Amino acid sequence: MSNAIENKVEKFIRKYNLIQSGDNLVVGVxxxxxxxxxxxxxxxxxxxxxxxxxxxxxxHGIRKEAEExxxxxxxxxxxxxxxxxxxxxxxKELSRQNNMSQEEAGRTERYNFFISLTNxxxxxxxxxxxxxxxxxxxxRFFRGTDIKGxxxxxxxxxxxxxxxxxxxxxxxxxxxxxxxxxxxxxHTNFMPIYTRNKIRLECIPYIExxxxxxxxxxxxxxxxxxxxxxxFLKMYTQELFQKCAIIKDDEVSIDLAQxxxxxxxxxxxxxxxxxxxxxxxxxxxxxxHIESVAELAMLQSGKRVCLPYHIIACxxxxxxxxxxxQQKPAQYQYALKIGTTKVSESKCMIKLTRVEKETIEQKNExxxxxxxDYGKMKVxxxxxxxxxHDYIMTKQGTKKLKKLFIDDKVPSSLRETTLLIADGDxxxxxxxxxxxxxxxxxEATKEVLKIQAIFE
Numbered sequence: 068m069s070n071a072i073e074n075k076v077e078k079f080i081r082k083y084n085l086i087q088s089g090d091n092l093v094v095g096v097x098x099x100x101x102x103x104x105x106x107x108x109x110x111x112x113x114x115x116x117x118x119x120x121x122x123x124x125x126x127h128g129i130r131k132e133a134e135e136x137x138x139x140x141x142x143x144x145x146x147x148x149x150x151x152x153x154x155x156x157x158x159k160e161l162s163r164q165n166n167m168s169q170e171e172a173g174r175t176e177r178y179n180f181f182i183s184l185t186n187x188x189x190x191x192x193x194x195x196x197x198x199x200x201x202x203x204x205x206x207r208f209f210r211g212t213d214i215k216g217x218x219x220x221x222x223x224x225x226x227x228x229x230x231x232x233x234x235x236x237x238x239x240x241x242x243x244x245x246x247x248x249x250x251x252x253x254h255t256n257f258m259p260i261y262t263r264n265k266i267r268l269e270c271i272p273y274i275e276x277x278x279x280x281x282x283x284x285x286x287x288x289x290x291x292x293x294x295x296x297x298x299f300l301k302m303y304t305q306e307l308f309q310k311c312a313i314i315k316d317d318e319v320s321i322d323l324a325q326x327x328x329x330x331x332x333x334x335x336x337x338x339x340x341x342x343x344x345x346x347x348x349x350x351x352x353x354x355x356h357i358e359s360v361a362e363l364a365m366l367q368s369g370k371r372v373c374l375p376y377h378i379i380a381c382x383x384x385x386x387x388x389x390x391x392x393q394q395k396p397a398q399y400q401y402a403l404k405i406g407t408t409k410v411s412e413s414k415c416m417i418k419l420t421r422v423e424k425e426t427i428e429q430k431n432e433x434x435x436x437x438x439x440d441y442g443k444m445k446v447x448x449x450x451x452x453x454x455x456h457d458y459i460m461t462k463q464g465t466k467k468l469k470k471l472f473i474d475d476k477v478p479s480s481l482r483e484t485t486l487l488i489a490d491g492d493x494x495x496x497x498x499x500x501x502x503x504x505x506x507x508x509x510e511a512t513k514e515v516l517k518i519q520a521i522f523e
Contacts, residue, residue: 076108090189094122121150124141219286307325319388322386326387356375377392378391416523459471490506
């Protein structure tokens with residue numbers, strides 16, 4: 068049937084609701100067969116679809132023939148009375164400046180230009196085909212990807228549509244021949260110098276001739292199945308994430324009891340969701356990163372993993388947390404004298420008062436007021452942050468401060484900023500917490516020191 072190709076494209080457009088009445092279409096046209104077929108198809112159906120078409124052409128500044136391509140597209144637009152917009156750029160320079168491949172730099176520049184031509188009723192239209200889809204899937208598979216990656220190129224993403232994903236390149240060329248559409252060939256497309264070109268020119272032809280002649284159609288169909296699988300898994304993972312995760316400021320906390328009850332594959336997806344919540348992208352996150360975070364669940368509390376984007380994953384007792392790496396708080400120490408000492412770093416004041424033993428009313432003591440045996444002091448008291456050899460005496464004996472924090476389940480994020488009243492390496496009082504038992508007031512106590520922490 069002479070209109071089989073057109074009917075296939077129209078059916079594809081209806082299936083994915085790609086075009087609506089009143090749309091303004093910004094069509095990316097390079098001058099090659101794919102984009103010229105797309106332009107002709109839309110140009111001849113402007114009335115049928117009630118659409119307006121304009122052309123966006125990008126001159127990448129790479130090939131000598133690029134200027135001829137731009138003139139060719141401009142002349143076609145003039146003949147067909149279609150608005151034409153051109154953007155010139157130097158992709159090689161952009162690639163160098165932004166530390167990315169030329170392919171990625173070109174893609175970024177193209178879409179930025181396309182977006183600049185849009186309004187609220189616009190859609191960006193690209194000429195990706197089923198053959199492009201097959202090449203993409205093969206390339207991603209060999210580079211390593213997940214189900215989402217195997218979904219390949221989507222027919223619609225935001226305001227970007229791709230009506231030709233249902234057609235093979237041979238069908239594109241047949242359409243152009245039948246309708247007398249001229250187009251420009253990019254000679255670099257026929258050179259196996261890029262990975263995609265090698266797949267197109269060498270890999271796919273070999274598969275078609277020796278393994279499966281319908282490999283392009285097969286991969287096109289399977290990309291749809293993978294996208295459906297990804298859509299379901301994304302929805303399911305989001306539901307579980309809402310049940311087991313808490314988002315607070317720049318931290319995501321995952322309840323480990325629930326996390327460990329899920330299948331390992333879902334655990335990995337939950338970690339990806341958490342990272343996406345924090346950063347908004349998981350572009351540089353690899354399977355190795357995800358697995359290293361998942362393994363934290365089986366390790367002891369305090370173990371951590373460093374990830375891209377300055378994100379730290381850490382096991383904290385019954386939680387798995389992901390947060391931005393915080394700079395280690397500056398250490399400080401102040402000598403304490405009788406009277407009041409201001410600690411600006413913690414926005415508090417420490418007040419020392421010598422009192423009569425008989426005046427102490429223990430019932431009025433609160434968590435920010437402590438009484439100690441003044442005669443037990445060995446050196447000058449200090450208010451400071453912790454040091455490596457700090458220890459405290461408990462009813463069970465001497466304990467390193469680090470071990471005490473672990474046993475008392477003090478979050479690691481708070482350990483460096485906890486206020487300490489120290490007598491050398493001996494911690495007299497963890498402000499707001501424990502008091503060193505060696506400094507308790509007894510019947511033998513002759514002098515008493517009252518310590519108060521007053522917060523602003």
